[in-house]
Amino acid sequence: MPKTKVKEINQNIYDFKNQDNFDFKMKKGLSEEIVREISKKKVEPEWVLDIRLKALEVYHKLDLPIWGPDLSELNMDEISTYVKPKTDKKESWEDVPEEIKDTFDKLGIPKAEHxxxxxVGAQYDxxxxxxxxxxxxxKQGVIYTDFDSAIRDYPELVKEYFTKCVPLFDHKFIALHYAVFSGGSFVYVPKGxxxxxxxxxxxxxxxxxSGxxxxxxxIVDEGASLHFIEGCSAPKYNKVNxxxxxxxxxxxxxxxLRYSTIENWSKNMLNLNTKKAIVEKDAKMEWVSGSFGSKISMLYPMSILKGENSKTEFTGISFAGKGQNxxxxxxxxxxxxxxxxxVSSRSLSKSGGVATYRSLVSILPEATNSRCSITCDGxxxxxxxRSDTIPFSNVEVDDVEISHEAKVGKISEKAIFYLMSRGLSxxxxxxxxxxxxxxxxxxxxPLxxxxxxxxLINLELEGSIG
Amino acid sequence: MKTLLKVKSLKAKVGEKEILKGLNLEIKEGEVHVIMGPNGAGKSTLANVIFNNPQFQKTAGSVFFDGKDITNAKVDEIAKSGIFMSFQTPEEISGVSVFNFIKTAKGKIENKNINYFDFKEEMQKNAKALKMKGDLVNRELNVGFSGGEKKKNEILQMLELSPKLAILDETDSGLDVDAIKTVSKGIEMFKTEKNAVLIITHSCKILQALKVDFVHILVDGKIVYTGNASLAKEIEENGYEKFEAGKKNA
Structure with a gap:
């Protein structure tokens, strides 16, 4: 039987570039001078600069991870850590410069907001x-603003929580993050x-x-609830972002709290992101994660079940195509x-892509009568x-239920024949x-x-341009 | 009457083993054909080879359908030309509902958008006639289906896709008496003067309620004898021995 080739995508609708028009682009590299300059540009309080400088020190002391994908192609001397777009933060799309507004229009943001x-928050560079x-x-006291404004307008709240969930010595790239962080969102949902x-x-x-x-x-306060959605994308360049x-x-x-992500970074991106949640008594944390883009991704959201009866669910999918790890x-x-x-995780790989599911479950002695169930399919x-699953677990108490199911397989020729016999190509x-x-x-x-x-799945499979 | 299927001197192998050894078969509009034969004779292989299942290789001969040469056609093109085959053990496809699957397939075969409401109504009617459980069409395709549910689901697909020729591969095996009656009823509902059915079986039960025109005996990769409906009864009583020994030709 003649075989149909499933084409690789070479371009997709996320891959439109605007000119690299910026108000200011930091020279490439990472140094104390650069960190101080970012802080100065942002007109930050001293305590934030102190964190940045300490983080830079930690960054230099820590080594690259000795496991996972090879990150040797990352050279911080070739990365600009701060690019300020040609606009301030606006509260109306009408006021956002045309070219940038056009970007978010194409991504469907104002329509979704409506x-x-x-x-909605929108970050550009x-x-x-x-x-x-x-x-x-x-009116109900909900705060949703950009992170710089939060430092300025709610300093006590930010100080109380900032770096308290993800400490700056967690790993090398979180230290890098704290040295040069810029942008992001701040949310506070009051009690109830x-x-x-x-x-x-x-x-x-x-x-x-650039980076x-x-x-x-x-912060979702006692008895409150929130669904937060994060979206990410970038056009493709030849050099590493x-x-x-x-x-x-x-x-x-x-x-x-439900935290949903659809991530479709371009395939020259190294995505070394860190996400963590501290979950108190009777609280629930749900993660929903779709990971499609990037050249290398190392992303392991974490829930710390700190309070009695707290719960977490993770539902995630990764799709690794050609050249992706x-x-x-x-x-x-x-x-x-x-x-x-x-935990329910699925990974797909095609055209030489590598999809790995890596997990860590730690059940400490205090966590009696706890349950953990993991299913991962590749x-x-x-x-x-390639599709791999690498689960680690560390269980220090007897009185727990833990189950782990892993299935990895190739797409079934018989299933393809069955569907084709019903008229599907x-x-x-x-x-x-x-x-x-x-x-x-x-x-x-959400629908x-x-x-x-x-x-996105169709784009990966069919090679058509939307 | 118009000829639908014409299989000429067909040879096929799986791996190095030759299974079909020069098979001829012609099916016209309005006809019901039955292929019977001992285990390993090549009955199920025939259906799969007509459909170009990549597990088998055609080595000689030709297959024409509705005047078109489909010897080397792709699987989906064969389906679109108007042939349907039921599977003995259809694959389980998780995350895809029976409803969406058949609706998609119908859209591909008829090459048009299928009206959701008309389709739903028709499908519910057919599912009910086949005594399928109410929620079955919303379940994931064949996942956790019993043997009988899988077979009925194949017949449901035949009814929805309304092919010109339906090849039913051992659709009756492993079914109880009531289920066989229901499946026979499905075939009756399908059958018109304009289409044809090829039933591959080793039992006569499913044939009782159907008007059969031809019964073919398949032995060792060839059709060795063709008769009318009474042949099936004879086989049931006396087995294939005389055909295996004598190799009479039709």
């Missing part, structure tokens, strides 16, 4: 260019306030040979009795791709199997994002 979001929140939420519509921050990196280091800090963001989440007693996973620490974690679409048959495989994740996403994810 239709189903309670608030190193700075937030747009931020808004519905008035009704302001339940947001019915999500907030969304979108991060777009346009400038070549994005946004810091997102979210770096993303080393940080997300710190505090889910207080009885609160719930996506090393993603999840970490959970059970610190208190009756805590539970449920699907390889051809013979040259080979590409359509593969796409249907892949979408079905991804279904447990897409059904966790618009599920559609978006299916579109």
């Amino acid at each position: 239709e189903y979001l309670a608030g 190193s700075e937030v260019v747009y931020h808004s929140i519905k008035n009704s939420l302001l 306030v339940k947001l019915e519509m999500p907030l969304q921050s979108y991060f777009r990196l346009n400038s070549p040979e 994005q280091f946004e810091h997102t800090l979210i 770096l993303h080393a963001g940080c997300v710190e989440l505090f889910v207080k007693e009885g609160a719930s 996506l090393d993603n996973g999840f970490k959970v620490v059970h610190l208190a009795p009756n805590t539970s974690s449920v 699907l390889m679409l051809d013979d040259i791709s 080979e590409e359509d048959a593969k796409a249907m199997i892949v979408r079905g495989f991804a279904n447990p994740i897409s059904k966790e996403l 618009e994002y599920a559609v978006e994810m299916n579109r």
Whole structure:
């Protein structure tokens, strides 16, 4: 039977470039002088600069990780750590410069805001260019603003939480992050306030040979609830771009937070992102994660189940195509009795892509009567791709239930034949199997994002341009 | 009457083993054909080879359908030309509902957008006639289906896709008496003067309710004898021995 080739995408709708028009672009490299200059440009208080300088010291002391993908191609001397776009933060899209507004229009942000979001933040290179929140939420005391404004307007709140979830000595790239961080969102949901519509921050990196280091800090106070959506993309350049963001989440007693991400960085991006949540008594933290782009990704969101009866769920999918090495996973620490974690991870690989699921489960002696259930499935679409699962667990108490199920396999020729015998082309048959495989994740996403994810899957499979 | 399927001197192998050794078969509009034969004779291989299942290699001969040479056509093109085959053990496809699957397939085969509401109504009607459980069409395709549910789901697909020729491969095996009656009813619902059915089986039960025109005996990769409906009964009583020994030609 003649075989149909499933083409590789060479371009997609995210890959439109604006000119590298900036107000200011930091010279390449990483030094104390550069860190001080970023701080000066941002007119920050002294205590923030102190953190930056300390982080820089830590960065130099720490080594690259000795596991996971090879990061040797990253050369900080070739990366500009700060690019200020030609605008300040605006509260109306009308005021955002045309070229930048056009970018977010193409990504569908203003439309989504109008239709189903309670608030939107949009970052372009190193700075937030747009931020808004519905008035009704302001009246309830909800804070949703860019991180620089939060430092200025809510210093006590920021000081209380900043670096307290993700400390700056966690690993080399978090130290780098704290040295040069810029942009990101700050959210505070007061006690008992339940947001019915999500907030969304979108991060777009346009400038070549640069890095994005946004810091997102979210506090969901007692009994409150929030769904936060994070989107990321960038056009493709020939040289390496770096993303080393940080997300710190505090889910207080009885609160719930869902954090959804659809990440489609360009395939020259090194995505070394850090996300962590501290979950208090009776609280719930849910992660939904779709990882499609980037050349190398090392992303392991973490839940720390600190309070009794706290719960976490992680639902994630990675799709590694040609030249991609996506090393993603999840970490959970059970610190208190009756805590539970449920992990469902799926990874797809094709055209030589490598998708690895790496996880760490730690159940400490205090965490009696806790439960942890992990399922991970890998699907390889051809013979040259790889899909691995690398689970670690550290269980220090007897009275727990822990289960781990891993399945890795190649796409079934028999299944493809079955679907083709019903009139589907080979590409359509593969796409249907892949979408079905991804279904447990897409059904966790808001409808618009599920559609978006299916579109990304189709782009990866069909090689068509939207 | 118009000839639908014409298989000429067809040879095929799996790996190095030759299974079809020069098979001839002609099916016209309005006809019901039955292929019977001992285990390992090549009955199921025939359906798969007609459909160009990549597990088998055609080595000689030709297959024409509706006047078109489909000997080397792609699997989906064969489906679109109007042939359907039911699977003995259809694959489980997780995350894809029966409803969406058949709707997608129908859209591809008829090359048009399928009206959601009309399709849903028709499908519910057919599913009910096949005594399928109400929620079955919303379940993931074949995942966790019982043997009988899988077979009925294949018949449901046949009804929805309304091919010109339906090849039913051991659709009756492993079914209880009631389920066989339901499947026979599905075939009756499908059958018109304009289409044709090829039933591959080793049992007569499914044939009782159907008007069969031809019964072919397949032994060692060839059709060695062709008769009318009464042949099936004879086989059931006396087995294949005389055909295996005598190799009479039709």
